[in-house]
Amino acid sequence: MNDRQNLIPLLETKGLTKIFGSLRACDGIDLAIAPGEVHALLGENGAGKSTLVKMLFGVLEPSGGEILWKGRPVKIGSPGEARATGVGMVFQHFSLFEALTVAENIALALDGNVPIERISDEARRLSVEYGLPLDPSAHVADLSVGERQRIEIVRALLQNPELIILDEPTSVLTPQEADKLFETLAKLKAEGRSVLYISHRLEEVQRICDRATVLRHGKVTGACDPRKETPSSLARMMVGGEVAEITGAGLGEPGEVLVEVASLSAPARTPFAVTLKDVDLTVRAGEVIAIAGVAGNGQSELFDVLSGEVTVANPEAIRIAGTPAGRLGITARRLMGCSFVPEERHGHAAVPTMSLSGNLVLSRYASDRKAFLTGGWLGLINNGPVAAATKRISSAMDVRKSLVDPPAGSLSGGNLQKFIVGRELDRQPRVLVVNQPTWGVDAGAASRIRQALVDLAKSGSAVIVISQDLDEVFEIASSISVINEGRLSKPEPAATMTRERIGLLMGGFHDGAGHGVDPAEAAHAH
Amino acid sequence: MRIELQKRPVPSALFAVLSPFIALGLTLVAGAILFMALGKNPFDALYAFFIEPLTEMWSIHELTVKAAPLILIAVGLSVCYRSNNWNIGAEGQFIMGGILGSLVPILMPGFQSWLTLPLMLLLGMVGGAAWGAIPAFLKTRFNTNEILTSLMLVYTAQLFLDWLARGVLRDPNGNNFPGSIRFPQAARLPEILPSQGSAHYGLLLAILAALMVWFMLRFTLNGFEVRVLGANPRAGRFAGFSQTRMTFFAFLLSGALAGLAGIAEVSGAIGQLRETISPGYGFTAIIVAFLGRLSPLGAIAAGFMLALTYLGGEAAQMTLGISDKVGRVFQGLLLFFVLGCDTLITYRVRLVWRKAAAGAGGQA
Missing domain, CATH: 3.40.50.300 (P-loop containing nucleotide triphosphate hydrolases)
Known part of the structure; x- marks a missing residue:
């Protein structure tokens, strides 16, 4: 640690805070990224990683604290300003137009008026240089997810950034594609660029990152060298307790x-x-x-x-x-x-605007007709047994909620998923x-x-x-x-x-x- | 400075209640400006338009006569719109119901018993439902846009009625005036209090229908199905509900209620089949449905409100000397403001004074 303290960090945050209503999504975050380092940002879903990164990239405005760039306080008001400062970002969910070509998609994200031929040439040069094979004239709709991610990376590299932020980049890649990405990151690092790498995959963080900052509930719970930690010690920092095997x-x-x-x-x-x-x-x-x-x-x-x-x-x-x-x-x-649990919770497995009990009826009105319906041909919904079953499922799956029967959309993703899985398990x-x-x-x-x-x-x-x-x-x-x-x-x-x-x-x-x-x-x- | 709409985390219960009233207030303000531009004293004009019709017994009876069809139609439309079926053709279904029900007294003037009226009402519902089934069939079979087909069928129905009333169904002893024979008493929907005014039992039918549909939506699996398919078609499919079945259900129900309103109007308020039997009830009921928050009980209150604009239009013509089309203007204003104010339920309005940093350039 000591040798690093002599260096001025490329980017530093002091007490960076973001408040949404009553929720402190980021609460006094201190983070320092040294030049030429691959820095991991670890945390569970909802820990505040994305909020933090959005503030660094100018998408969200901080509620408090400051951001220092090479030791000087800066205000990053928009993604354009972030790019001008030297920060590039590759988002988890790509923002690409499927009907346009690679070069056209890149042109859309650039500030100013650059001829499309120059962009094509530049993109081709960069993709070769960094081992990211990419055809600028290909249509995005025809490309694989890995190739689409390359577009985003090339798009970020075109700005010649000193810091590149990658948000969960490997979540959509095969292990082999991920390996290629890691080679690219190594190349960036060798050029002296810094990388902020967001992930919850401990194994790859240990493999490629020099330092890690761990977030939980919007606060920094640890800063470490991931290579000196074990996956279980990192998981403990992330989760704040032992995870059941x-x-x-x-x-x-x-x-x-x-x-x-x-x-x-x-x-x-x-x-x-x-x-x-x-x-x-x-x-x-x-x-x-x-x-x-x-x-x-x-x-x-x-x-x-x-x-x-x-x-x-x-x-x-x-x-x-x-x-x-x-x-x-x-x-x-x-x-x-048979029972089924689809991928999308909101609007497929559950109707977000309806109560949990309504969502219970949704998938079980036929299989549990005797218990849940009454009134013969009228088909009245029998609220008593439905409420009892909702309660039974919630306690069996430890669904945490603030009301007895809240709208499904008000639950956190994990709690709603526990309810949806529990809803199906409940009927064995x-x-x-x-x-x-x-x-x-x-x-x-x-x-x-x-x-x-x-x-x-x-x-x-x-x-x-x-x-x-x-x-x-x-x-x-x-x-x-x-x-x-x-x-x-x-x-x-x-x-x-x-x-x-x-x-x-x-x-x-x-x-x-x-x-x-x-x-x-x-x-x-x- | 710019105005920004910010999505609320949860829909505001307060604004769900307030929104129709804010819309009403804005309509009054806009109306006052309108009257001023016409050179009338806005307060006198608004009084003549909205208050005066309520000061006399006969006009309150008139109000129920106008409200009954509006409520009947709007109740059916609420189910349609809640289930994502955009039936704009209630006017046509109203007319076809009126025609089919009228065939009983016109073709069989001798058939006069206690069965006559129920048969007419039943046929009225069948006529409306059949007309509503056409866009439902086209939508489910050919994926046709039901907004267009149901609307186009309105004009077909209007011209068909015109042709009947001037042609084959014209009263042979009517001195060549368009219109059928006058219905015998057994074919007339009776008035509730004949000594006081013209209110007929159509109002009772309307309130009964509103209560039944409310019960259906609130307590039954069928109503649950309507709400699920309206909110999330995908979740509805996961539940095993059929979108096709729901489209037919919604169109048949709203068609039948519009048809019932049609025959109730013909046998109650008019007493014969004429070349026009509706001052646009089927379209005005769309406003009623939305003003009533797509709730059958809300439709009752909203139905009376919109009925007032019909009477107000007539009053404005008589006392202010301006066209009764001003009633239509008020209906349009009201719909405009109701839909606009509904935004407040899910969004809050924020004024942003400086050039904000909230632009989400790179955000997916």
Whole structure:
């Protein structure tokens, strides 16, 4: 630490604070980033990482405290000013126009009037220099997520920034794509640029970052050299307590086949959707099958056909406990003992403006008709039992809420997800299909949800988990399959599956045959 | 300086209640300016428009006659709009209901029993529902925009009625005036208090319909379905609710209620089928539905409010000597301000004085 104190930090914040209403999203943050260092900003969802970064990039105005740039106080009033100061930013959710070309997208983000040819040339030069292969005349809609991220990085580099902020850059990448990104970061560092790297993935932070600042509830809870810490000590700083270990132990021998998908194909319903091709999947009682894959490779399309929100022409393509179900809707499948948890909480799994009890009725009015409805053909909603079940679910899943029956939209992401998962577990389904069960959920809630999924399988149900989170996949799955461009790889036992193999499958390698991967990447992957 | 709309974390309950009243206040202010521009004393004019009609018994009866169809139609439209089905063609459904129900006394003038009126009302509902089924079918089968189709069907219905009233259904002994025979007493919807004024039982039907639909929306699974599909079609699909079924349900229900309003108007207030049977009730009811917060009970209050603009228009013509079209102007103003003020429920208005740093240039 001592040698660093002699240097003037490139960027420093003193007591930086942001208040939204009564919430102190950032509370007196002290942070110092030295020149030429890769600095990690660690924290759970809602810890205040994004708020802090938005203040540094001029998107939000601080409520208090100051920002120093090379030792001098500065005011960053807008992203334009941030760029002019020397700060570049790559956002987690890309802001790209799919119908425009790479060069046009870059031009849109630049201040001033630069001819598009010059931008193309410059972008091509930078992409070669930093090992970010990119064709400036390609349309964004045709590019993979990794390539789209490269556009954002090149866009930031065009401004020749001294500090580059990356917000959860690897959350959408395959392990191989992430490796390439890390090479680029090393190059930036070698040139003396600083990087502020936001992540909650401890492993990669330990791998590439020189220093780390940990946030929890808007406050700095630790500053350390991540290489001298263990993943569990970092996790403790992030979570503020021990995170329960999930135990997959006790998953017995798989029983009867409950879900059987055979040569299922489904055409894309919109120009941006993915076509499902020849999907085969067999899930037995007592099994947790995890489907890994990079976002946008057909996960939600697969979920939709499994749930029956979208039916397929061939009834035999999906069998539930032996019964052909391809043409049955979601209600009929629920009545056969299936439950579903979609990825999007707001507006798909739940109606945000409705109360929790209303959201309970949403997915269970048919399966629990006897308990939840009364009045015969009138179909009156029976408030007593509905309220009792809401209470039961909330306490079983430890859903924290300020009112007895608040609108679903007022709950935090993790709490709402616990309720939604609990809503389905409460009826002890024979088959549960979950898409991204812990996306955007804090570590405590995530471990609770994962344990509940494992426990359900132990009790003899079949569980299908679609997840991007490889840690999660390895934690809970008995076998693992990978989805890539609408194709599903053959499930392999979790015990013999490796991250490298998953990475290859994510990139489209099915037993050596690649699908739409450029040769350079293929060579790299081998 | 600029004005910024800031999304509220939760919709404001206060403004949900206040918004119609603010809209009403702004309508009055705008109306006062309008009257001043016409060279009238704004206070006298507003008095003549909004207060005077309430000072006499006969005009209060008139008020209920105008309010009844507005409430009936608006109740159905509330269900439509809540479920995201934009039925703009209630005027046409009103007319078709009036026509179909009228066929009983016109084609069978001898059939006079206690069954005559119920049969007419039933046929009125069937006529309106059938006309409403057309845009529902087009929307669900061909993905046609229901706003356009339901609106275009209004003109079809209007011209069809015109043709009937001047042609095949014209009273042969009517000296070539357009219009059918006058309905026999058994085919007339009776007045509630014949000695005092013209209020007929259509008002009772309207309030009954409002209560039933309110109960449906509030307590039944069907009402739950309406709310879910209106708020989040995707969540509705997840629940297993059918968007197609809901489109038909909403259009058939609102069509039937508009048709009932149509036949109640013909058999109650008018007493014969004429070439025009509605001063735009089907369109005004859209304003009623929104002013009533898309709640069937709110529609009752809003229905009386809008009925007043019809009477006020007539009063303005008589006492102020200005066109009764000023009533339409008030209706338009009211709808404009109601929709505008609804913004306050989910947004708060903020004045930003300096060039703010809140621009989110790079934000996705």
